[in-house]
Amino acid sequence: MKAKVIVTPKAAVLDPQGAAVRDAMQHLGMPEVQSVRIGKYLEIEVDENSGGVEERLHSLCRDLLSNPVIEDYRLEMVNHA
Amino acid sequence: MPQRFAVVQFPGSNCDQDCVAALNSFAGVTADYVWHQEKSLAGYDAIILPGGFSYGDYLRCGAIARFSPIMAAVINDAAAGKLVLGTCNGFQILCEAGLLPGALVRNRSQHFVCEIVRTRLEVADSPFTHGCGEGTILRLPIAHGEGCFFADEITLRQLNENRQVILRYVDENGEPTPAANPNGSLENIAGICNRERNVFGLMPHPDRACDERLGSGDGRRIFESMIQTVAAQRAAAA
Numbered sequence: 180m181k182a183k184v185i186v187t188p189k190a191a192v193l194d195p196q197g198a199a200v201r202d203a204m205q206h207l208g209m210p211e212v213q214s215v216r217i218g219k220y221l222e223i224e225v226d227e228n229s230g231g232v233e234e235r236l237h238s239l240c241r242d243l244l245s246n247p248v249i250e251d252y253r254l255e256m257v258n259h260a
Numbered sequence: 261m262p263q264r265f266a267v268v269q270f271p272g273s274n275c276d277q278d279c280v281a282a283l284n285s286f287a288g289v290t291a292d293y294v295w296h297q298e299k300s301l302a303g304y305d306a307i308i309l310p311g312g313f314s315y316g317d318y319l320r321c322g323a324i325a326r327f328s329p330i331m332a333a334v335i336n337d338a339a340a341g342k343l344v345l346g347t348c349n350g351f352q353i354l355c356e357a358g359l360l361p362g363a364l365v366r367n368r369s370q371h372f373v374c375e376i377v378r379t380r381l382e383v384a385d386s387p388f389t390h391g392c393g394e395g396t397i398l399r400l401p402i403a404h405g406e407g408c409f410f411a412d413e414i415t416l417r418q419l420n421e422n423r424q425v426i427l428r429y430v431d432e433n434g435e436p437t438p439a440a441n442p443n444g445s446l447e448n449i450a451g452i453c454n455r456e457r458n459v460f461g462l463m464p465h466p467d468r469a470c471d472e473r474l475g476s477g478d479g480r481r482i483f484e485s486m487i488q489t490v491a492a493q494r495a496a497a498a
Contacts, residue, residue: 195368246323246356248412
């Protein structure tokens with residue numbers, strides 16, 4: 180089983196990286212780009228035979244993989260099959 | 261008996277030696293390195309989390325260090341009233357651990373900043389600053405890429421109402437102007453304490469400002485205040 184976690188900065192948090200990339204995109208011929216926000220993407224392989232994986236992953240998303248003060252996260256479970 | 265200060269070493273700490281050298285320059289103080297795998301800080305009067313790049317700053321600054329075995333002892337001793345000082349990466353770890361509110365994010369300029377800045381003491385009755393008067397300007401070095409202090413509106417208001425903002429970045433007139441803000445921190449915040457006032461985190465390095473020959477001796481004021489506080493705590497416990 181695979182878990183995909185996407186971590187993004189909260190709207191109220193400055194994202195100077197995103198602003199720099201937005202500016203670069205505008206300079207490269209896409210003036211219609213209005214905003215870029217840069218986050219993180221994690222791919223996690225999990226043994227599907229263990230129980231309560233998704234719940235425990237959510238817990239670690241809050242404690243370790245994201246900082247709820249500045250970031251939001253999305254967790255998606257993907258079955259191989 | 262000398263006062264005993266613990267300087268915690270995480271993998272990637274790089275100001276641990278500065279902290280130990282600074283503290284050992286004070287009479288009546290002994291500073292020890294304590295490896296992050298240790299589980300107890302018993303016998304120490306105060307705890308320092310030094311600057312550096314713990315765990316390579318992977319994931320987020322301080323995000324992994326906060327789960328080091330020693331942090332359970334830091335959290336436990338902080339709850340018991342022991343003084344805890346976090347400088348630079350130590351400040352980031354304290355925020356990640358939830359011992360201080362808010363978070364430190366990438367500098368607004370995207371630049372790593374390394375310079376001596378002016379900071380103004382906003383609170384002169386904390387255990388870390390009572391050796392200096394309110395409004396005192398401390399010249400302290402900073403060296404960080406992720407020192408932009410962020411907190412939501414409610415937290416920010418509480419920090420101000422409870423007088424938890426200890427230091428702000430200011431200009432040569434002592435004013436917290438945008439130009440004097442080296443990293444984009446909200447309200448020019450350079451250092452805050454917890455509600456109970458025994459945990460203090462700041463981005464500047466008092467440890468690197470303990471000798472005039474190195475540019476500033478103003479960091480000594482913070483350590484002197486801590487030493488006075490520990491002396492008072494010991495006297496009260498005796």
